[in-house]
Amino acid sequence: MTDREPAHFATPAEVTDIVTGLVLVHRAGLRWKLAFGAAALLTALLVVAIVVLLVRGVGIWGVSMPVAWGFAIANYVWWIGIGMAGTFISAALYLTRQGWRSALNRFAEAMTVFALAVSSLFPIFHLGRPWFSYWLAPYPDRMGLWPQWRSALVWDFFAIGAYVIVSVIYFYVGLIPDLAAVRDRASSRGQQVFYGLLAIGWRGEARQWERHATLVKILAGLAVPLVFSVHSMVALDFSEGLLPGWHSTIFPPFFVAGALFSGAAMVIVLAVPLRKAYALEEFITDEHLDKLAKMMLAVGWVVTYGYAAEIFTAYVGGDPYDTALQRHRMQGAYAWLFWATIACNSLSIQALWWPRVRTSPLALVVIALLVLTGMWMERFMLIVTSLYRDFLPSSWGMFHPTVWDGAFLLGSIGLFALLFLIFVRLVPVLSIAELRRHAAERVDTRP
Template sequence: MTRVAILPADHVLDLVLNRRPGRLWAASFAGALTLTILLAAGVVVLLVRGVGIWGIDMPVAWGFAITDYVWWIGIGMGGTFISAALYLTRQPWRTALSRYAEAMTVFAVSVSGIFPILHLGRPWFFYWLMPYPDRIGLWPQWRSSLSWDFFAITAYLIVSVLYFYMGMLPDMAALRDGARSRGRQVVYGLLALGWRGEARHWQRHRTLMLLWAAVAVPLVFSVHSMVALDFSVGQVAGWHSTIFPPFFVAGALFSGCAMVLVLGIPMRRSLGLETIITIDHFEKLARLMLAIGLIVAYGYVMEVFTAYYSGDAQEIALARNRFGGAYAWVYWSTIGCNSLALQALWWRRVRTSLPALMVVGILVLVGMWMERFMLIVTSIYRERLPSSWGMFYPTLWDFAFLFGSIGLFLALFLLFVRYLPVLPVFELRQEGETP
């Protein structure tokens, strides 16, 4: 009996239309939903009791919330860069990674936007950050980095959602045409926006995607440079540095590549995408992560060099404190996860080993979070006056918000895997038709 080979595009559509979620998906979603409920409970408690439930105090008035914010928005930046930059440069291996990298961007940026609002102290007045017309002359404080964050996150989220959604229009039409139930036909039909696959549709779609990619790539650099300016405009030792914008951008791309690996490796196995997402795709992504990671390591060296070269006693004291102070373990863990573990990617055997790539990816994500924590806390827990010194001790609610945000991100991603194509179906079909 002859078996008919299933085309890659048909397999991706079949995962959405015909395949029921297995036990692994159900267990993963249940765990993610539990963490999301923990985050919701934390938000309720924070609204009732205030930000005092966190470990923040004077002088450490910024803690886990801002660390989580910078970490999540950095992950989002990396996803868009991988998809849009590879699209502009016409890289053929982009197809296997672009769709779920774009989804990762949308979900990560959405999660990141929660933390600046919650950190306001009175989050129900978050709309004060935007220049809305009112009758009492209330306008944003333009010198506040919170206003900058509002505009940066809003602009980037709009561009990311549109870029993600516009790329799925042909696939929505394919789901509409392949759906059996009337409900799915209506839902996917509405999302397809009347797509019929006409020549003028394809022409305008290519033009629109090219324009959005051209907008998204420079936005990655501008938005995360703005996030870096949140720190570098402050007159605080360890923050007031001109290298922060490129350093933050490199860190964002670094953590984004790591998250694409961490999400893609188990997704590839559980959905049976081995023939589409190959080892070669992950090997190329590992090379890209190695190159960006070397830039991040250069940034660590330059931070120390700049401190000593400046001759500023406070900068030098801060550098020495990071080496051997109360939070030295955070600094050296950051170096170990982000710089030392990365050196394993010089060997092709490691770059082609999925378990090894998974370990390196997780270490990089942990290291980038610890780097943000180290940057924030170690710069402000020792002020110039010894009378102003104070330690930061995170509370259980700090960890609840951290792991709850991870749960929310994973819950959104798992829903995406269940109800939307994880790979661009129309691009897979085009590749199959290309001789």
């Protein structure tokens, strides 16, 4: 990465030069190499954990009866939630013609693709026999091993599959004009061939731009409802279970809000170091940070409402098992987890009411990291507190995570970071085409 001072660019040509230069000209600095090394080590830890899991089975985790779900499902829901906001920020803001998305959409879309890739690992390995994961797909066979259509795992397969396909296509289609710009400015033959193949013959003709705009609009229209449907499906994994704390109709909208909440926090965590390392303050401005902070604050209040509604309905409904669950959460063995979740997700964001905090990069990163931590703890709390105290006292039992639980969590973070670091070195991190259009508009409006 580079430590150059931020510059001010006005013309479309200068926008193209600076963004393509990040890929073609600037070499990886010491900070990028250190971050890449740390991410690679954590990814290696994940690989080791996967090998041990395949050899020894899911018994290496802390799962047992009655807590048959643990870190793996919490990681899965956490990562797939992070992946939701990237597409929402890009597609929803595109459909509503919000110009400020142009500085965020590229790496937000990349965040979605990488988070979905990481999240897809956990349901497969949690099956116990991951080599039979293809049984989730409705393939024709002579043995009659058709999927159980009443299983939420099959719903997840279709929901996540559709979302991954649309997200990857949406991400790649938006990249094509920028890949062509990198191809045209590449000096080495290898770079010209590499980016030329990825640009699939883009020449920037009016007919191509017209069809490109139509395709982007169609994909954005598909992606926005998928954001809501995918995490609603994930919520139904819990809602269909007849357990206190799970069997609730509030879960689908509650999970969608939580996904947008953690996703917006991750966008902030990526945006602030990115603009600092590459001196992109001219493009990722304080106004962008302010809008992201407002989005996180608004969705955070929806999440807080979900916490309150869950407690309220449990006590008003009068079900003894639901009220007992709420007491266990607030006063039981995992009370620290409940109150830490409230502190991270509901209390920390109240600082965002102040404009000075919303435009402070350091404060935003700290709050966003607290939110990401709190959202993981929330997913873990929802799983464990509904399982460790069953209907019968004879079925009660604590969950004790193992070192391999932690290895999978840290390794997944390392894999995500590794993919993102490779992305910022090989692909324009900002949308050149959209930034050029905005630069041209600024030039045209000058007195």
